[in-house]
Amino acid sequence: MSQDESTELHVTHGMAQLEPGLRLHYVTAGEGDRTVVLLHGFPQTWWEWRRVIPLLVQAGHRVVAPDYRGAGHSSRPAAGYDKRTMAGDIHRLLREHLQIQHPVAMVGHDIGLMVAYAYAEMFREEVSHLVVMDAPLPGTEVFDRLRVDPRVWHFAFHGTRDVPEMLVAGRERQYLQLFYNARIFDPSAINEEDLDIYASAYSAAGAMRAGFELYRAFDQDAQENRSALERNGKLKIPILAIFGAISNTGSGVVEMMHEVGEDVTGLEIPRAAHWIAEENPEKLGAALRQFLDR
Structure with missing residues (x-):
């Protein structure tokens, strides 16, 4: 990467053994007790945040960016892809392994x-x-409305048992490239080197299956989120809901977070579609630093 010295990426890699058969890979950068945890999407890894991490460190934050269960160098167990179980993984990584108490x-x-x-x-x-x-x-x-939008056809495809594994096997790089390009503003934001890194991660044994399991858990996630909202009420912490200027979700992400949070601020990132951290990391980094100073 051609970066000036102030935004050069320096990270430390680690592996947390959470339980037999489950290890989480993560990177850390920076120091101090202002910790920011960056959680990537599909089909990506911690590498998604490569251009944002230096900006947060420069602002005085400690950054932890894991590969969540099933992704990157983390384990790919057969089950546990509901998001509350995955959140529990991250909690154990932070509290038990990294000993972060604040x-x-x-x-x-x-x-x-x-x-x-x-x-x-x-x-x-x-x-x-x-x-x-x-x-x-x-x-x-918002989720119920968007999941039937033809532009998010992959929700149904990924959620189907066995079929996507059969069709994508041996074509992981081609599928990922199609997936990125269908939701991108600036095609140069994920270049050939980046595509090689992601393709290598998702060509590994069980990686695409683990990725598809994320989608197969959506019905369970929906039920658990509705129950938690009814039981505990809306979140009261500050929430920043970000969307790309030409994304499929758009301002719906703001509307969505008003359903579950009391203190919600919306932000559109220009010159970006879905892959915001890679398409416009400078605007995203500035927005994060301003919001986290609240």
């Missing part, structure tokens, strides 16, 4: 949005800020 800011994009919300809902006293980026949340009216 409240953290959760930032989630796409599937990571769903995990970040589950984390904030389950561990309310342990989250200071929540940032959600460009995806619908199961259990909301």
Whole structure:
């Protein structure tokens, strides 16, 4: 990457053994007790945040960016892809493995949005800020409306048992490239090197199956989110709902978060579609730093 010295990416890799058969890979950067947790989407890994991490570190934050269950270098178990279980994974990574005891800011994009919300809902006293980026949340009216939109055809395709594995096997790079290009403003934001990194991750044994299981858990996620909202009420922490200027979700992400949160601010990122952290990292980084200073 051609970056000036102030935004050069310096991260430390680690592996957390959470239980037999479940390890989470993560990277950390920066120091201090202002911790930001970055949760990627599908079909990506922690690498999604490569251009945002230096901006947050420069602003004095400590960053933790995991590969969630099933992605990247983390384990790919057969089950556990409901978002509350995945949030529990992240909680154990932060509290037990990294020994972080202070409240953290959760930032989630796409599937990571769903995990970040589950984390904030389950561990309310342990989250200071929540940032959600460009995806619908199961259990909301916005999700029910968007899941039947032809532009999100992949929800049904990925949710079908066995068929997507059969059709994508051996064509992972081609499928990922199609997937990115269908939801992008700036095609250069995910270049050939980046595509190689993602394709290598999702060509690994079981990786695409694990990715599809994320979608197969949506009905369970919806039921659990509705029950939690009825039981515990809306979130009270500050929430920033971000969407790309030409994304499929659009301002629906703001409407969606008003369903589950009391203090919601919406933000449109220009020159971006769905892959905001890669298409316009400067605008995103500036927005995160301003919001996290609240």
